[in-house]
Amino acid sequence: MPDSAFGEIRDLPLFAAMTDANFAALVRGAYVQTFPAQIELIAEGDPSDFLHIVLSGSVDLFASWNGRETSLATVRPISTFILAATVRDAPYLMSARTLEKSRIALIPSQDVRAVFDIDANFARAVVTELAQCYRSVVKAQKDLKLRTSLERLANYLLRQQRRAGGAVSFELEHEKRRLASVLGMTPENLSRAFKGLQPYGLAVDGARVTITDQAELLRFARPSPLIDDAAT
Amino acid sequence: MPDSAFGEIRDLPLFAAMTDANFAALVRGAYVQTFPAQIELIAEGDPSDFLHIVLSGSVDLFASWNGRETSLATVRPISTFILAATVRDAPYLMSARTLEKSRIALIPSQDVRAVFDIDANFARAVVTELAQCYRSVVKAQKDLKLRTSLERLANYLLRQQRRAGGAVSFELEHEKRRLASVLGMTPENLSRAFKGLQPYGLAVDGARVTITDQAELLRFARPSPLIDDAAT
């Protein structure tokens, strides 16, 4: 294991507070690999053999049932996924695939659990990370159950605008078909939803979105920090 | 603080492995209180002052937005709620109200965080609990996005049947209006959904549900351990 490859994750909140020795134990059996786009990294139901960390690129977490499929989240650098399955030594609840060419670090789950048992700082960091993940899913749940598809799209766009630095105009970062799945609707409906937001100050051209009337869109979307703020 | 009042939570997985001294520190500022039904214990957006533990009765976790409201989960004895908010010292994402007369233990959040910082066993227990909570929400998310309301009801009933010991006939444990909210539909639709399941081996009389054709209902519901098993 070249140490250099793990330098970039050493400072992650998850690993920052642990001892060098324990970090070394963690990465001893780990490796970093580059995957092309559209590769399925894990499948739901599989045993959780590795904790995954996205170093570059992006990963789609999705789930299937009865022939249907839905995207649940996108993982961006630098963060982990399926931490909960690793901790509980339980099967993955979601599948994961690369959205683009991505570098992924894989740490054997048993090593994570072993170090977790002996390094209190690491255990605390895991708690913080998990609590964060939990709250994200709860927010997604509220988004889904309390809002219509038009409202979800409007709030999604406002969140994206913030991610893009607040500019009036920005590019969508996902394929629209996947965005539709994330938002819990069909691609056809997403097209109509974009049109449906035009009266509320939105213009779309391909992947470029322009918020022509911020106040009006805000009035329609009614974003709430308890649903839309990533930080809290 | 009468020690007796906390004996029943001492053996919870969350507290079992911690030292007596730390447990004492945890319950020093804690208290137990009995609330009548329909009391709002916490409101979403409030700072997380206390970790709550349901000792008896039951508690509804719900959320509101823009005049709408939805139930997200039910907490039964003996378990905690809003652990994630406590850990992160962040505002509650959900409101909570008693569904019936309930005894609740309240532990000051700052004490939880303080003990969490010095007791590795407690920290590990919190991780396990949080990972469990996280996986529950993910399952709920999959249920919501991958299934129609009829399918959600069918699978809910099969889960309830298992909870009730597997008997062919059992009582619903929630008001139907609340069950509708949990399942993400209106009460009117829930009524129709019950009727819609009759051809698949279901009979309903008030709160009593009878599965007249288990095989047929299973064939329709197609339960999956990755959505419907509480344990995994």
Added chain:
DNA sequence: ACGTGGCCTTGACATTTATCAATCGGAGGG
């Protein structure tokens, strides 16, 4: 330059779900 394939869009239609209004029926109080 020209196909070609994939994704997006559009329209027509079907299905699902919500809304509104009215009624039913059981639990509890006078």
Added chain:
DNA sequence: CCCTCCGATTGATAAATGTCAAGGCCACGT
């Protein structure tokens, strides 16, 4: 015992969302 209230149900209707089929657009490779 009857009345009243509240939740559950039902029917009619509207709105939201999904499905199917067709066509447009753009990027890609030959």
